[in-house]
Amino acid sequence: MSAGSDSCRAVMGTVTMAVSIPERGMKRRFRLREKSIESFIFLNGMLAIVVLLGVLVLLLREGLPVFWHTPPWEFLTGTRWYPVSDPPTFGILPFFVSTLWITLVATAIAVPVGVGCAAYLAEVASSKLRETVKPIVELLAGIPSVVMGFIGLMLLSPLVQSAFNLDTGLSGLTAGIMLSMMSLPIIVSVSEDALRAVPEEFRQASYALGATRWQTIRHVCLPGALSGITAAVMLGVGRAVGETMTVLMVAGGALAVPWAPTEPMMPMTAAIASGIGNAVRGGFQYQALFAIGLILFVMTLAVNLIADRVLERQKRKFAG
Amino acid sequence: MISRIKQIRTRWLPFALILAIGLTVISGCAETGTTPPPSGSELSGTIKINGSNTVTPLTAVWAEEFMKAHPKVNIAVSGPGSGAGIAALINGTTDICQTSREIKAKEIEQAKSHGVDPFEIPVALDALSVVVHPSNPVSELTFTQLSAIYTNRVSNWSEVGGSDVPIVALARDTSSGTHVYFKENVVQMKGLPTEDKSLEYGTRVLLLPSTEEGVIEVAKNARAIFYPGLGYLSEAVKPLAVSRTADEPAVLPSVATALDGSYPIARPLLFYTDGEPVGVVKAFIDYALSAAGQEKVIEMGYVPLE
Structure with a gap:
């Protein structure tokens, strides 16, 4: 022992x-x-x-060297893009306006639907339903853009053409609708997180004051999560601005400055993609395409910076 | 919520990294594996072919047959467009450049300054067929009418003998040889008294990234017009008879009319190499020009050289 x-x-x-x-x-x-x-x-x-x-x-x-050939002002406001002609002319206004139209259409569809979906998932749906639906929505982000392009080309463009009685279904509108589906997952996912980050006490207080669920969502939850939702929208917009393959396939590729989203158009990303293979390194067209890339880079950077600033504000708001 | 965004971002990071590494490895391999000389009787090596979207289906069949006969040879064919192919030849990223137009003097200059000496080999002919939807009543057009349509001076089918609906003119994008060939020969009416070198495609013309997409659009859009190569013709679209002027008879595109020269928009399909081809590249081109290779040309709906 x-x-x-x-x-x-x-x-x-x-x-x-x-x-x-x-x-x-x-x-x-x-x-x-x-x-x-x-x-x-x-x-x-x-x-x-x-x-x-x-x-x-x-x-x-x-x-930058392209601006020796075409001054920046002419480059931005020129409406003629003939890179393979002799002499070539580089005016990117049609591309710029096309990008704005397509982003506008995509945002106009994706934001209400996305925020609505997020509000439903965060405030109304049972947790079981939420756990099923949210991953499915996020799965949408995984669909390759070329597949979205095919869907737009084969299914959506005939529908758009007959619905709006257009000459062709290959238009900015078709591209915008496809892009809205592609930015939806980001908007839903981030907005839903923002809504769920609104403290439970806010809702309890609202219900205690006799507000209905809709009034609570409308006047308490959404304003409380506004900066997060804004960030979500910005991220969605960034996606729409930068997307290439889908718009190359379904936007139509016309070089006129589009006056309506229903016209065929070529946004900046598509212009780069369709021209770069043909551009000889160091040539004018090559430089012009890089200059478009530069402008695109500045645009998406600005959108992302705004999103970041807004997110920062949201963080501070609920820190105390 | 912040963490959620980070999650989204970081979740894709590994994939992006793998992709980036993979691409580097692949491109590295491709560069080192270029055309080693044939060892003995057995051919081996890699051939990279880049260029015209029009020639791609034909080259792909040749490549398939050639690889069947020589299992150690590996051929990669891609078809973003003639201009892209020539750019690739100048940048040294392809062994053979396939085009549906001749190389421009300016491009030869650029090639020379990059130390590349383009060597031209005609491999087949192609009749550029103008197609519309089968329901379109128009059955023939002149160069002048085509030029007017593609410069947007004519925008309604009734102005060229059709029904009263707008014309949707489809074209290939600027990296395509077909885009340039059609512009120089039809839009600018080369060789006609009305020739005008200042004419450009109208801004309402749709520039499409591939020939397939144009054919798909014409097949479902009664207002559309497009110009694919003869090899892309199918039941779903209707080819138009074309004449240079109103006095000449309009001719439908076919192998026969392209061969006897009566069809006005027939053009040579070309291969370009850096200097005279050697080794496995030469063997491949010899095959393409052989009787067996030219037989494939007819099978694929193109026009053989003889």
């Missing part, structure tokens, strides 16, 4: 010793690991900045 307890103590002694001696070493190793992970993460963070700067430098270096 006693021998047993002795050996037990001895074992415990060695155990404590075993623990106490390498503990200092372990601490040091732990700190070393901590440091290396820290610097790894720091490098990753830096990498993102380096890549961003690299993209900016590349766009500036390849794109």
Whole structure:
């Protein structure tokens, strides 16, 4: 018995010793690991900045020289784009206006539907339903854009053509509708999170004052989550501005400045995609396409920055 | 909610990284694996062919047959457009450039300045067929009418003998050889007294990224008109008879009318290589020009050289 307890103590002694001696070493190793992970993460963070700067430098270096050929003002307001003619003319106003139209259509559809869907999921739907529907909506984001283009080309464009009695279904409207479906998942997902981040006390207080569920959603939840919803919308808009394959396939590709979304048009992304294969490195067309890329980059950057600022405000609002 | 956004962003990061790495590896492989000389009697190597969307179906069949006969040869064919192919030849990213138009003097200049010497090999002919929806009553057009349609000076089918509906003119985008060929020969009416080199496609003309898309649109749109190669003709679209002037008889596109020269929009399909082709590239081109290769030309709906 006693021998047993002795050996037990001895074992415990060695155990404590075993623990106490390498503990200092372990601490040091732990700190070393901590440091290396820290610097790894720091490098990753830096990498993102380096890549961003690299993209900016590349766009500036390849794109700016075109302004020796066509002054910036003419480049932005010119309505004639004939890159393979002799001499070539580069005016990107049609592309710019097309991008605005298509983004407008996409936003006008995706925002009400997306925010409505988010409000339903966050405030009305049972948690079981929410857990089923939300992943499905997010799955929509995984559909490749070329597949969306096919759907637009084969299914939607004949519908749009007959519904609006157009000459052709390949139009900015068709492209905008397809894009709205593509930015829907982002808007639903982020808005739903914003709505659920509104403190429960707000709703309880609203109900206590006798407000109905609709009044609570309309006057308490939505305003409370407004900055988050704005950020969601901005992210959705960024997606719509930058999408390429789908608009290349269904927007129609006409070079006229479109006066209505129902006209065929070519947005900036499609202009770059359809021209870049044909552009010889360093040629005027190559530079002009990079200059379009530069303008597009500035546009999406602005949208993202606004989204970031708004999100920051939301964070501060509920921090206290 | 912030974490949700981060989640969305980070969730895709690994995929993007894998994709980026994959692409780098692939492009690296492709560059190192270019056309090693044939070893002994057994041909082996990789051929990259880039260029015209019009020629792609034909080249793809040739490539398939050639790879069947020489299993160690690997041929990759892609068809973004003639201009894209020539750009690729100049940038040194393709072995053979397939085009549906001749290389321009300016492009030869650019090639020379990049140390590339374009070598031209005609491989087949193509009749550019003008197609409309089968329900369209119009059955023939002159170059002048086509030019007017594609410059938007004529915008209603009734002005060229059809019903009173607007015309939707479809064209290929600027990277296409067909776009340039059609512009120079039909829109600008090359060789006719009315020739006008300042004419351009109208701004309401739809520029499409592929020939297939144009044919799909014509097949379902009664107002549309498009100009695919002969190989893209099907039951779903109606080819028009075309004449250079109103005095000449209008001719329907076919292998026979292209061969005897009576069809006015027939053009050569060309291969370009950097200098005279050697090794496996030469073997492939020799096959394309052989009797067996030219037989495939007819099978695919193009026009053989002889």
